[in-house]
Amino acid sequence: MPIPSAEAARRRTFAIISHPDAGKTTLTEKFLLYGGVLTSGAGSVKAKGDRRSATSDWMELEQQRGISITSTVLQFPYREKVLNLLDTPGHRDFSEDTYRVLAATDAAIMVLDGSKGIESQTRKLFEVCRDREIPIVTFINKWDRPGRDPLELLDEIEEQLILEPVPMNWPVGEADRFRGLIDRTNGDFVRYTRTARGADEAPEEIVDPACAEEEEGDLWLEAQEGIELLDVMDRSFDRKRFEAGELSPVFFGSALTNFGVRMILDAMVDLVPSPSPRIDREGDPRALDAPFSGIVFKVQANMDKAHRDRVAFLRVCSGQFDRGMVVTHEPTGKPFATKYAHSVSGQDRETVEQAFPGDVVGLVNANDFRVGDSVYVDDKVQWPLVPSFAPAHFRIARTLDTSKAKQFRSGIGQLDEEGVVQVLREPDIGDQAPILAAVGPLQFEVVQHRLENEFGAPVELVPCAWSTARITDHESADALRGMSGVAVAARSDGELLALFESPYWLQRLEMDQPELTLTKLIAEGS
Ligand code: G4P
Numbered sequence: 001m002p003i004p005s006a007e008a009a010r011r012r013t014f015a016i017i018s019h020p021d022a023g024k025t026t027l028t029e030k031f032l033l034y035g036g037v038l039t040s041g042a043g044s045v046k047a048k049g050d051r052r053s054a055t056s057d058w059m060e061l062e063q064q065r066g067i068s069i070t071s072t073v074l075q076f077p078y079r080e081k082v083l084n085l086l087d088t089p090g091h092r093d094f095s096e097d098t099y100r101v102l103a104a105t106d107a108a109i110m111v112l113d114g115s116k117g118i119e120s121q122t123r124k125l126f127e128v129c130r131d132r133e134i135p136i137v138t139f140i141n142k143w144d145r146p147g148r149d150p151l152e153l154l155d156e157i158e159e160q161l162i163l164e165p166v167p168m169n170w171p172v173g174e175a176d177r178f179r180g181l182i183d184r185t186n187g188d189f190v191r192y193t194r195t196a197r198g199a200d201e202a203p204e205e206i207v208d209p210a211c212a213e214e215e216e217g218d219l220w221l222e223a224q225e226g227i228e229l230l231d232v233m234d235r236s237f238d239r240k241r242f243e244a245g246e247l248s249p250v251f252f253g254s255a256l257t258n259f260g261v262r263m264i265l266d267a268m269v270d271l272v273p274s275p276s277p278r279i280d281r282e283g284d285p286r287a288l289d290a291p292f293s294g295i296v297f298k299v300q301a302n303m304d305k306a307h308r309d310r311v312a313f314l315r316v317c318s319g320q321f322d323r324g325m326v327v328t329h330e331p332t333g334k335p336f337a338t339k340y341a342h343s344v345s346g347q348d349r350e351t352v353e354q355a356f357p358g359d360v361v362g363l364v365n366a367n368d369f370r371v372g373d374s375v376y377v378d379d380k381v382q383w384p385l386v387p388s389f390a391p392a393h394f395r396i397a398r399t400l401d402t403s404k405a406k407q408f409r410s411g412i413g414q415l416d417e418e419g420v421v422q423v424l425r426e427p428d429i430g431d432q433a434p435i436l437a438a439v440g441p442l443q444f445e446v447v448q449h450r451l452e453n454e455f456g457a458p459v460e461l462v463p464c465a466w467s468t469a470r471i472t473d474h475e476s477a478d479a480l481r482g483m484s485g486v487a488v489a490a491r492s493d494g495e496l497l498a499l500f501e502s503p504y505w506l507q508r509l510e511m512d513q514p515e516l517t518l519t520k521l522i523a524e525g526s
C-alpha cells in the first residue's frame with residue numbers, strides 16, 4: 001500500500017509564470033522532452049503551428065488568437081520524482097483563472113526574456129505569487145540571442161521585485177557564442193552542443209577549467225569575472241529564504257536550444273518543496289496521511305466537443321485518491337462517486353486510477369463543484385476560500401436571438417459557475433440582461449465566443465459606465481440604489497455589489513457617509 005506522505009515527498013507541483021512570448025510554452029515542451037514524455041527525434045517537439053496539441057490550447061478561440069486561455073495540467077516523471085506542471089493562462093489580460101491556478105501550486109518558475117527582463121505581466125503574476133508566499137525559481141531565457149548584461153538583469157529583479165536573485169549557474173558566452181553554463185553549486189562547466197531545431201536533448205559535456213580556459217578563451221575569462229563578483233557579493237542559496245519567497249535561485253539558459261533545461265528541472269527536484277500539510281479554514285494543518293481531501297481550483301466545461309461535459313479540477317491535499325471512491329462535496333454535503341477521473345493534458349485524456357497530495361485530478365460531470373470547494377472522505381475539511389478579484393470591466397449581456405433565450409440563460413449560468421466572468425443581476429432586470437464583471441476585458445471575448453459556439457446563443461455585450469465595485473449589504477444597498485451613477489446587483493454567490501461610475505464619487509461617498517458598507521474586493525492584478 002502506498003503511503004500518501006511518502007508519495008507526496010516524490011511530488012513537485014509548480015506553475016510557470018511569464019510575460020507572453022518569454023518562452024513559457026517552449027520551456028514546457030522541453031520539460032516534456034527531458035521528462036521523456038515527448039520522444040526525442042526531429043520534429044517531435046512540434047513547430048508552433050501544430051504544437052498546440054502538446055500543450056493546453058484546446059479551445060478554438062485560443063487557436064485563432066494564438067494564445068493560451070485555459071489552463072492545463074501536465075504530469076511527467078523526472079529523476080524518480082513526479083512533476084506536476086500547472087499551466088497558467090498565457091494571455092495579456094490578467095484573469096482570475098491565473099490566481100486560482102496559483103492557489104493550487106507549491107512553487108513557480110518565473111521565465112524572463114533575457115533581452116527584456118521584467119515585463120508588465122511578469123510583475124503582476126509575481127505579485128500574486130508573493131501574496132501567496134509561493135517560492136519562485138527564475139529562468140532567464142533566450143541566452144542564445146543577444147541580450148542584456150546578466151548583472152543588470154539581476155539588479156532589475158532585486159530592485160523591481162524586492163527579491164534577492166541568487167544565480168545558480170552562469171553563462172559562458174551569449175547569443176551565437178553561447179557555449180554553456182557553469183554550475184555554481186559544484187563549479188562544473190557544462191558545455192552544450194546544439195541540435196537541429198532543439199528537437200533532441202542538447203548533448204552535454206563537463207569540461208575541466210583548464211581545458212575550458214584554453215578552448216573558450218575570453219568567453220571563459222569573462223564568465224569567471226562575473227562569478228568572482230557574485231562570490232564577493234556573497235550571493236548564496238538559502239533554502240529557508242527561498243521557501244519564504246524572499247530569495248530566488250536564478251538559472252540562465254535557452255529553452256529553444258535546450259541549454260540549461262536539465263539544470264532547471266534538477267532545481268525543481270532539489271530545491272522546490274514537496275507538498276506539505278495544507279492549512280484549513282480554521283488554521284489547522286491536515287496531515288498528508290489523513291483521509292483523502294482536495295480543493296477544486298478550476299472548473300471547465302465542454303473541453304471536448306464530442307463529450308460536451310464538464311470537468312472539475314482538484315488538487316489532492318491529503319490521503320490517497322482512488323478512482324471510483326465516493327467523496328463528500330463539502331458545500332452541499334452530497335456524496336459524489338468519482339467514476340470518471342482523468343488527468344487532462346490538452347485534448348488527451350488518461351484515466352487516473354490513483355493520485356496523491358500535489359497531484360491534480362479532473363472529475364468529469366461533477367456538476368455541483370465550484371472553484372474553491374472542498375472535497376473529502378471521512379474527516380470533514382473546509383479549505384480557505386479562493387478569493388475573487390475586484391472586477392474593473394463591466395458589460396451588459398443581451399441575446400441577439402430571442403428564440404435562444406433558454407440557451408442564453410443556461411450558457412450564462414454555466415460560465416458563471418466556471419468562473420469565466422462574475423455574473424451580476426439587478427433585481428428588476430434579472431436574467432434577461434445580466435451584468436458581466438471581469439478583471440480583464442479578454443474574459444468578455446471568451447464569454448461571447450463560447451455562448452455563440454458552445455451554446456448556440458449569439459450575444460451582444462454592451463459596454464457600461466461602471467468602473468469600480470464594492471461589496472455592500474442590504475441596508476446600504478437601499479440607500480445606494482437611490483443615487484445617480486450607482487447600481488446595486490447581486491452576484492451568484494449571494495454577495496451584493498455596488499457599482500460606481502466614478503471612483504472619485506465613490507471616494508467622496510466613503511468620506512461623507514462612512515456608515516455605508518462599502519468593502520473593498522481583493523485588488524485586481526493591474
Ligand atoms: P510564451 O509561451 O511565453 O508566449 O512563449 P513561446 O514559448 O511561445 O515563445 C515565444 C517565441 O520565443 C517563440 O518564437 C519561441 O520559439 C521563441 N523562444 C522561446 N524560447 C527561446 C529561446 O530560448 N531562444 C530563442 N531564440 N527563442 C526562443 P516564435 O517566432 O513566436 O515562434 P516559432 O516560429 O519560433 O515557433
